[in-house]
Amino acid sequence: MSDKKNWPLWEVFVRSKNGLEHRHCGSLHAADEDMALENARDVYTRRSEGVSIWVVESKHITASNPEHNGELFDPAHDKVYRHPTFYDLPDEVKHM
Amino acid sequence: MSEAQIKSLEKQFDERIARDEKIEPKDWMPEKYRKTHIRQMSQHAHSEIVGMLPEGNWITRAPSLRRKVALLAKVQDEAGHGLYLYSATETLGISREEMYEQLHTGKAKYSSIFNYPTITWADMGAIGWLVDGAAIINQVPLCNTSYGPYARAMIRVCKEESFHQRQGFEIMMKLANGTPEQKEMAQDALNRWWWPSLMMLGPTDDVSVHTEQSMKWKLKRKSNDDLRQQFIDQTVPQAELIGLTIPDPDLKWNEEKGMYDFGEINWDEFWQVVKGHGPMNKERMKARVGAWEEGTWVRDAAMAYAEKKRNRKEKRVV
Numbered sequence: 001m002s003d004k005k006n007w008p009l010w011e012v013f014v015r016s017k018n019g020l021e022h023r024h025c026g027s028l029h030a031a032d033e034d035m036a037l038e039n040a041r042d043v044y045t046r047r048s049e050g051v052s053i054w055v056v057e058s059k060h061i062t063a064s065n066p067e068h069n070g071e072l073f074d075p076a077h078d079k080v081y082r083h084p085t086f087y088d089l090p091d092e093v094k095h096m
Numbered sequence: 097m098s099e100a101q102i103k104s105l106e107k108q109f110d111e112r113i114a115r116d117e118k119i120e121p122k123d124w125m126p127e128k129y130r131k132t133h134i135r136q137m138s139q140h141a142h143s144e145i146v147g148m149l150p151e152g153n154w155i156t157r158a159p160s161l162r163r164k165v166a167l168l169a170k171v172q173d174e175a176g177h178g179l180y181l182y183s184a185t186e187t188l189g190i191s192r193e194e195m196y197e198q199l200h201t202g203k204a205k206y207s208s209i210f211n212y213p214t215i216t217w218a219d220m221g222a223i224g225w226l227v228d229g230a231a232i233i234n235q236v237p238l239c240n241t242s243y244g245p246y247a248r249a250m251i252r253v254c255k256e257e258s259f260h261q262r263q264g265f266e267i268m269m270k271l272a273n274g275t276p277e278q279k280e281m282a283q284d285a286l287n288r289w290w291w292p293s294l295m296m297l298g299p300t301d302d303v304s305v306h307t308e309q310s311m312k313w314k315l316k317r318k319s320n321d322d323l324r325q326q327f328i329d330q331t332v333p334q335a336e337l338i339g340l341t342i343p344d345p346d347l348k349w350n351e352e353k354g355m356y357d358f359g360e361i362n363w364d365e366f367w368q369v370v371k372g373h374g375p376m377n378k379e380r381m382k383a384r385v386g387a388w389e390e391g392t393w394v395r396d397a398a399m400a401y402a403e404k405k406r407n408r409k410e411k412r413v414v
């Protein structure tokens with residue numbers, strides 16, 4: 001075993017083609033951001049799956065806690081007036 | 097947490113899975129679920145990584161450039177599969193180093209099939225056709241497994257596997273249609289790989305442990321015996337098509353059942369290999385541990401270089 005530090009973990013996001021968003025596709029270990037990009041190319045785009053890659057060191061990601069899903073996401077459930085179907089219009093109204 | 101609270105959480109958890117909901121890394125999960133997944137997923141990753149060794153053996157000696165680029169791409173895919181699976185396993189809270197440690201000390205297992213030697217070029221054909229073929233049968237149901245990161249990794253893996261099997265079958269087909277010596281070489285490879293491939297689908301249902309729990313968590317969707325039958329039924333006609341003979345005198349189509357009957361599997365051999373007494377167990381671990389240890393200075397140098405670059409950048413900013 002060496003006394004040096006292990007390569008940190010990076011999250012990889014790939015844009016499959018222009019017009020689409022970058023999507024998380026997995027993670028990998030690399031010494032720095034340049035190596036993370038090169039490794040991401042080899043690990044996640046061997047069959048032309050991407051035209052652009054983002055890498056970010058995993059420790060920089062802040063994630064919401066699923067245990068707080070209730071207070072975070074439940075309030076949206078009873079806001080039906082945010083959806084078009086909430087509004088009653090006569091059938092004669094077209095293009096709306 | 098009280099025992100009653102845990103029981104109720106576990107019940108809700110199982111209900112979520114029964115409703116086909118996925119479990120994601122930060123969700124609460126029973127300790128047993130976490131442990132079982134770490135074990136199965138890391139073993140799966142180890143198998144992909146060790147699985148590169150028998151085929152890597154033939155890359156420099158492939159008979160043509162076409163065969164060489166295909167084999168190289170296949171072996172590179174297996175490295176990729178190992179990496180998808182390691183990173184998916186890390187989401188359960190085990191580090192990459194810990195997993196390597198378990199592999200290198202023999203605490204973690206990998207698929208026994210990779211403890212057989214690859215002595216001729218035809219073995220590249222037999223492995224792609226039979227070993228990747230059996231792996232596909234094992235893996236396709238896992239694309240729907242309950243743990244999100246595992247299911248997503250398996251979808252990628254399965255998409256890539258079908259080329260592996262086709263390139264293997266093509267090698268066998270070419271040899272089987274070649275000179276008498278080439279055909280003999282193909283038959284010999286089939287003779288050696290057939291039974292270990294059947295064993296790859298796991299012990300028979302009557303001795304297989306923790307199947308019920310695994311079924312509930314969708315780590316398993318079909319029993320080992322069903323998977324094995326599926327493998328045999330789809331592979332036998334493929335062998336016939338290229339004029340090779342399955343090395344099983346008891347193999348016979350059963351009209352009534354609509355499937356093949358087949359001979360006794362030598363489970364003694366299977367358990368011997370699992371316990372470390374296969375022909376290549378020591379060799380494989382030596383190669384794997386050697387690669388890791390000899391790479392230490394490269395990993396250290398890359399970290400030192402990364403640090404130096406970072407420092408230089410910071411200085412420039414100041």
Ligand SMILES: [Fe+2]
Nearest residue numbers: 144173174177
């Ligand atoms: Fe694979």
Ligand SMILES: [Fe+2]
Nearest residue numbers: 174228257260
């Ligand atoms: Fe494969």
